[in-house]
Amino acid sequence: MRGIDKRDEGESDGERLKKVGYERETVKKDEGGEGERVKKEGCEGERVKKEGYKGEKLKNEEGYEGERVKKEGYRGEKLKKEEGCEGERVKKEEENELREACGVFGCVLANRGEAGPVDPVSVAQVICLGLVALQHRGQESAGIVTSEGRNKQNFNCVKGEGLVANIFTEDKLVKLTGDVGIGHSRYSTAGGRDLANAQPFVVHTRHGPLATAHNGELINAEALRKTVLDRGVGLSTKSDSELITQMLSQLPPRGEKTGPDWGARIRHLMEATPTAYSLVMLHGDTVYGIRDPFGNRPLCIGRLMPVGDCNGTARQDLTKPLGWVISSESCAFQSVGATLLREVYPGEIVELSPNGVRSLDIVPRPKPAQPFSEAHGDPNHSDHAGLLQAPPPAFCIFEYVYFARADSIFEGQQVYSVRRRCGRQLAMEAPVEADIISTIPESATPAAIGFSLQSGIPYVEVLCKNRYVGRSFIQPDTRSRQLAVAKKFGALSENLMGQRVVLVDDSIVRGTTVGPIIRLLRQAGAKEVHIRIASPPLQHPCYMGINIPTKGELLANKMPFDELAAYVGANSLQYLSIEGLVKAVREGVVTRNNTPIGHCTACLDGNYPVHLEW
Ligand SMILES: O=P(O)(O)OC[C@H]1O[C@H](OP(=O)(O)OP(=O)(O)O)[C@H](O)[C@@H]1O
Ligand SMILES: NC(=O)CC[C@H](N)C(=O)O
Structure with missing residues (x-):
């Protein structure tokens, strides 16, 4: 197994938290003021104690001194109602990217x-x-x-x-x-x-x-x-x-x-x-x-x-x-x-x-x-x-999959670790015989490493990314989008010549990225290209802060799953299951006193956390 850092394997919660700098607070006086800080254990600090709504007494937290302490148009206008299902975004050319919060x-x-x-x-x-x-x-x-x-x-x-x-x-x-x-x-x-x-x-x-x-x-x-x-x-x-x-x-x-x-x-x-x-x-x-x-x-x-x-x-x-x-x-x-x-x-x-x-x-x-x-x-x-x-709460699960930076910490765990677990889970759910595992840089890299660790197949880089090309593309037409992929990636041909490559990506939205990359790798000499996606198929729009294209434009809705591989030119293509993603996310969540855990998976299963009244 090459190129893998195995030091992180088998670490305890405490070790992991220490490493990522997550603080287990203890009562400490004199922290920026006179008051005592609320004792906190792990991610879930103490909830404030309330006595009614107004004039309530609140525990001091961090050095507090006293004792008390897109477009034009709104969502409704952007949506067109469809019989018996949630509204769909009105198609707008410049809205067609999976865009961050x-x-x-x-x-x-x-x-x-x-x-x-x-x-x-x-x-x-x-x-x-x-x-x-x-x-x-x-x-x-x-x-x-x-x-x-x-x-x-x-x-x-x-x-x-x-x-x-x-x-x-x-x-x-x-x-x-x-x-x-x-x-x-x-x-x-x-x-x-x-x-x-x-x-x-x-x-x-x-x-x-x-x-x-x-x-x-x-x-x-x-x-x-x-x-x-x-x-x-x-x-x-x-x-x-x-x-x-x-x-x-x-x-x-x-x-x-x-x-x-x-x-x-x-x-x-x-x-x-x-x-x-x-x-x-x-x-x-x-x-x-x-x-x-x-x-x-x-x-x-x-x-x-x-x-x-x-x-x-x-x-x-x-x-x-x-x-x-x-x-x-x-x-x-x-x-x-x-x-x-x-x-x-x-x-x-x-x-x-x-x-x-x-x-x-x-x-x-x-x-x-x-x-x-x-x-x-x-x-x-x-x-x-x-x-x-x-x-339960409904923290956006796509923050873990794609949006957040890998060094950020949510729910007491580092995003990188979650992505790597997703890769491990994917390797268990969708194994494949291959020579090397690789990534479409860079959100997918930890998942590719996880896949490699789990499968025992070496992780080898096959794509060189131009760091001066932005993360997401806002391109007006398909030709520009396809050229944008070519502008962003070059093939490391000596690493992949004659190899059976498993290429891991974090998500497929429209499928604009994956198809041209497969062609690039084949032209550079790859013998086989297998696509593994470290998240489930994206099938529903998000109404809570992420621009996901219309249902019809999402690749996963365009045809039966078993036809997708041929459509993008891969030898095989498989996604992580929703259960697998949720498991990989929740395995490392740090909670306290049975505080409820919950994630929004609406873009994957259509279960929105709140009934949408339109
Ligand atoms: O199916 P598509 O419509 O092509 O969209 C999916 C791609 O978009 C993202 O890459 P992006 O370049 O935004 O981000 P990254 O460099 O952080 O991986 C994501 O990581 C996928 O590779
Ligand atoms: N992406 C976001 O979080 C958008 C915030 C706000 N709805 C806006 O459009 O400015």
């Missing part, structure tokens, strides 16, 4: 008090670096908004179209002053791709400016939009994210007695829309992190740590965080010098302020028997007991 990022510098001098940290720089690390999630536009504190009536804001590094040049970053801010990198799912729809969105409220950045797509955006417009509030775009910002600027149903009650406002929003969103929201000197009750999109919190001097003589206390960061994926923490604190729980509202991190609330998932509109229409609705009967 957006990336959100936020940063707050700590109130250091007597802690002594620290190296200056530019929040704008931190957010910019964070967005570069999240670039794979969205490449259409990006934005950063910073705040200079509670009493300022304006935010600093820079937005632009294209890649993060091209937008945030030095001259732009210096204008983004302030010790707190949020950022966004976007792939559109609602509203156009242009600058008008770039995020964060900013509105001026009676309590000063408010900014939000959103990853996801509201399943009931059309109804919410109507509600907002019926109140006489105008919207400047068709973006569901602007809608969120508008809803947050409104008073909660019970009003506010002294100043803004952001917890109540956010909760009101969450009760009005169950999924899909992970949000960062900026007001004054505080960033709020919000994850929808189904936890469909990822969100995690990190500590921004001092970096020691090059000569090893630290000029500052390395144990005290410089601040806190919040991100769609933990991969961004490494880039900014932060460590993962924990993931935000499904339904949780967290507050990151100069005093630390605290959990404000956890909003339950609506019970399936209870129509969603009834639950949120009732002002007395605070059915925490109902949590037990609520449906």
